[in-house]
Amino acid sequence: MKNILLTIIQTDASANKSATRYLYKTHPDLWQQVLEKTSFLPDTALAKQRIWHIVNDVYEIPLCPVENIPVKWWENRYLTTSSRTAKQNYKWSKGDYANAHTEEANKQRQESNKKAVKNGRKYRNVETYTEEQKEKQRQTWIKKYGVDNPRKAKEVKEKIYQQAVARGCTPREDRSLRRLYYDAVWKITEENWRDHFDSINPERLNRTYNALDHIYSIQQGFRDCIPPYIIGHWTNLRVISLSENGIKGMRCDKSKEELFEDFELAI
Numbered sequence: 001m002k003n004i005l006l007t008i009i010q011t012d013a014s015a016n017k018s019a020t021r022y023l024y025k026t027h028p029d030l031w032q033q034v035l036e037k038t039s040f041l042p043d044t045a046l047a048k049q050r051i052w053h054i055v056n057d058v059y060e061i062p063l064c065p066v067e068n069i070p071v072k073w074w075e076n077r078y079l080t081t082s083s084r085t086a087k088q089n090y091k092w093s094k095g096d097y098a099n100a101h102t103e104e105a106n107k108q109r110q111e112s113n114k115k116a117v118k119n120g121r122k123y124r125n126v127e128t129y130t131e132e133q134k135e136k137q138r139q140t141w142i143k144k145y146g147v148d149n150p151r152k153a154k155e156v157k158e159k160i161y162q163q164a165v166a167r168g169c170t171p172r173e174d175r176s177l178r179r180l181y182y183d184a185v186w187k188i189t190e191e192n193w194r195d196h197f198d199s200i201n202p203e204r205l206n207r208t209y210n211a212l213d214h215i216y217s218i219q220q221g222f223r224d225c226i227p228p229y230i231i232g233h234w235t236n237l238r239v240i241s242l243s244e245n246g247i248k249g250m251r252c253d254k255s256k257e258e259l260f261e262d263f264e265l266a267i
Contacts, residue, residue, distance in 0.1 A: 001033055005051055016176040020047045049073050066090050075170055181222045188232030189214070196234035203239075211245035213238050216259045219250040226259070235262040 005020075008027070012019035024031040024047070031047075038050040040060060053059060061070040064082035066089045071079045081087040138148045145153035151160075165171050172180070193200060193212060200212075214221075214236055221231035230236070236259060240248070254262070 001030065001037070002054055002057075004030060005034075005055060009051075009055075016178070017174065018176070020051050023047055023051075046073070048076060052076070066093070076174075077168060178222055181228060182218055184228035185214070185218050185221065185232045188229050189237065192232060192234040192237060196237075200234050200237045201239045205239045207239070209242065210239050211242050213240050213245050213248065215254050216252045216256070217250045220252050224256065226256075230259065230263050233263050233266070235266045 062078045064071050066086040067082050071082050150156050
């Protein structure tokens with residue numbers, strides 16, 4: 001069964017790599033064997049999660065090495081730990097931070113911070129960060145990267161992407177069409193959040209306790225083949241409480257006609 005599954009995965013020619021998702025239709029007998037082999041998983045488990053267990057010969061849900069509880073399935077793999085705290089403790093136990101907080105390292109860090117503040121290269125709070133200093137920083141970035149923010153530079157974006165892949169993020173070529181659509185929408189969304197902050201969030205609500213919501217949902221935008229730059233446009237964004245966002249789910253609070261009308265009026 002394992003070899004058959006590997007062959008199906010390797011020869012998957014579908015646009016969004018969905019052969020395993022529809023295994024129950026294309027190979028019903030094989031799918032029944034998969035279900036029997038992975039009966040320890042909940043009924044809501046995805047096909048790719050079940051197949052991961054068979055391909056990797058793992059017949060139990062992995063446990064967090066720190067808290068010893070089952071870890072979550074994410075995209076195409078299991079997370080290493082069950083929480084952020086457990087992740088940090090796990091890194092400490094492996095010695096990843098062995099030299100980060102020695103007496104010598106702490107002293108060097110303190111001296112460096114004092115020197116940076118004294119020379120004006122580092123500021124203790126936003127209020128002391130003047131427009132002149134901001135402009136100076138922008139000019140430095142433009143001179144060095146060709147853009148007013150280093151995160152906009154192509155080489156910096158690529159470096160961040162490669163680091164994410166190294167940490168386990170799914171490479172672009174292996175992502176589904178739906179995932180690529182969501183990525184594109186959120187990229188445009190964050191740009192609009194920076195450029196039109198006052199229009200989106202006039203009350204300046206903190207996103208720690210509130211959610212940045214797409215009034216016409218991303219899910220429906222994907223289903224309706226609406227371009228990402230319209231779904232992620234500032235006219236389709238608002239800030240609502242986390243509870244409201246949870247209740248809203250994939251509901252659209254404006255019609256498709258209103259979505260396009262708001263976008264056209266703003267450009």
